[in-house]
Amino acid sequence: MVELTRRQAIEDVASDLFRERGYAGTSIRDIARALSVQGASLYAHVDSKEDVLWAIVDRAASRFEAAADDAERGVASRRPGDPAEAVAALVRAHIQVLTADVDEASVFVHEWRALGEMRRAVILARRDAYEARFRRAIEEGIAVGAFAMTDPAIASTTLLTALNGVATWYDPDGRLPAGRIADHLVDLALRMLEGRA
Amino acid sequence: MVELTRRQAIEDVASDLFRERGYAGTSIRDIARALSVQGASLYAHVDSKEDVLWAIVDRAASRFEAAADDAERGVASRRPGDPAEAVAALVRAHIQVLTADVDEASVFVHEWRALGEMRRAVILARRDAYEARFRRAIEEGIAVGAFAMTDPAIASTTLLTALNGVATWYDPDGRLPAGRIADHLVDLALRMLEGRA
DNA sequence: CCTACCGATCGGTAGG
DNA sequence: CCTACCGATCGGTAGG
Numbered sequence: 251m252v253e254l255t256r257r258q259a260i261e262d263v264a265s266d267l268f269r270e271r272g273y274a275g276t277s278i279r280d281i282a283r284a285l286s287v288q289g290a291s292l293y294a295h296v297d298s299k300e301d302v303l304w305a306i307v308d309r310a311a312s313r314f315e316a317a318a319d320d321a322e323r324g325v326a327s328r329r330p331g332d333p334a335e336a337v338a339a340l341v342r343a344h345i346q347v348l349t350a351d352v353d354e355a356s357v358f359v360h361e362w363r364a365l366g367e368m369r370r371a372v373i374l375a376r377r378d379a380y381e382a383r384f385r386r387a388i389e390e391g392i393a394v395g396a397f398a399m400t401d402p403a404i405a406s407t408t409l410l411t412a413l414n415g416v417a418t419w420y421d422p423d424g425r426l427p428a429g430r431i432a433d434h435l436v437d438l439a440l441r442m443l444e445g446r447a
Numbered sequence: 448m449v450e451l452t453r454r455q456a457i458e459d460v461a462s463d464l465f466r467e468r469g470y471a472g473t474s475i476r477d478i479a480r481a482l483s484v485q486g487a488s489l490y491a492h493v494d495s496k497e498d499v500l501w502a503i504v505d506r507a508a509s510r511f512e513a514a515a516d517d518a519e520r521g522v523a524s525r526r527p528g529d530p531a532e533a534v535a536a537l538v539r540a541h542i543q544v545l546t547a548d549v550d551e552a553s554v555f556v557h558e559w560r561a562l563g564e565m566r567r568a569v570i571l572a573r574r575d576a577y578e579a580r581f582r583r584a585i586e587e588g589i590a591v592g593a594f595a596m597t598d599p600a601i602a603s604t605t606l607l608t609a610l611n612g613v614a615t616w617y618d619p620d621g622r623l624p625a626g627r628i629a630d631h632l633v634d635l636a637l638r639m640l641e642g643r644a
Numbered sequence: 645c646c647t648a649c650c651g652a653t654c655g656g657t658a659g660g
Numbered sequence: 661c662c663t664a665c666c667g668a669t670c671g672g673t674a675g676g
Contacts (some may be wrong), residue, residue, distance in 0.1 A: 272472070272561075274471040275472075275561065279654085288663080289656090290664090291661045291662085298656080299656080330470050330655095360557075364469075364472065404628070405635065407616060408635055411609050412608050412609040412612070415605060415608025415609070416605075419604060434601050440597065441640075442638050443638075443640070474669075475672080483647070484645065484646090485646065486670095486671085487645085487647085490672065491645065495671080495672080496672090497670065
């Protein structure tokens with residue numbers, strides 16, 4: 251990957267290290283070492299260690315939101331009122347963002363708790379709003395009889411947790427390309443919701 | 448909860464803090480402060496910070512393993528050759544251990560990576576062996592036609608990730624008792640595996 | 645369980 | 661981007 255800016259290079263390296271060792275387990279000097287500069291030199295590009303975490307988490311959140319926007323728009327135009335299609339599109343969008351930059355996505359999933367109080371509250375609200383999209387699609391499916399009766403809150407949390415779990419084992423050079431993984435998770439998700447005939 | 452030994456009190460407090468802030472984000476002095484003693488005083492009871500993490504992770508691993516042993520024995524005696532029953536029993540066992548001590552279970556799920564090389568390898572092997580029990584039950588179900596065709600590795604990882612996700616939101620004082628949560632996850636798991644008729 | 649202390653490392657600043 | 665440095669905190673030890 252070609253680095254456009256030094257700032258971007260810092261965030262890429264930080265995503266990798268934060269994913270592997272966590273935010274608290276990674277020092278500014280660890281990040282600097284991976285870039286072959288002195289720790290203090292990073293402060294020419296970033297204001298604080300937390301700013302780096304925030305940049306990663308905020309960008310990842312925006313990617314997930316934008317992908318869900320596209321997914322919902324696509325379903326609304328092609329297959330309006332089809333809850334299975336809505337869930338499938340959201341699952342595909344989520345896995346696509348997750349696999350496009352698995353380091354960044356992993357940091358978003360696991361390290362947002364290390365943010366300061368205010369930023370953590372902002373991300374929590376965005377996570378809640380994001381999960382609500384899945385929950386509404388599930389509620390819609392239950393309402394029209396397409397999905398089995400379930401607690402929509404548990405189902406949506408469980409589904410999202412399962413999707414995020416892909417970040418812990420996905421390997422861009424692994425046996426399964428991202429598209430095939432998305433296929434599998436769409437299958438698992440829909441079976442989980444639709445249940446037996 | 449009454450504390451039998453000081454060592455146990457240290458591990459309980461550490462489980463809570465490791466879950467909230469992570470192992471790297473928790474200092475020995477944080478643990479000591481929660482027990483109203485000086486940081487150095489803890490070293491009368493533990494050899495190192497990592498020993499505390501190891502004690503928690505090792506105990507949690509043993510609990511999951513023992514519960515799965517019981518589950519498999521119970522199914523073998525009551526309903527041998529019933530893969531749905533086998534998966535249901537494993538799911539119930541997992542949720543039972545997870546909800547019995549959600550701090551300890553969360554540390555097992557998330558913080559084992561902070562262990563040193565050798566201990567991390569030991570836990571990784573035990574985690575793999577544990578996941579293999581779920582995978583075998585799923586493979587068995589596919590072989591006898593009880594479950595839909597799926598990639599058993601993806602299905603077992605996804606299932607376990609979904610189960611572990613309960614640790615992030617389970618609240619002993621919440622609206623759902625542990626038993627009801629287990630019921631829901633058994634339903635979701637079996638529907639995910641059995642698929643449509 | 646305490647005080648006193650160790651060397652190492654932390655996030656970050658000053659000044660070039 | 662560097663050197664030099666700051667105060668704070670880290671895991672851990674000595675000695676009582």
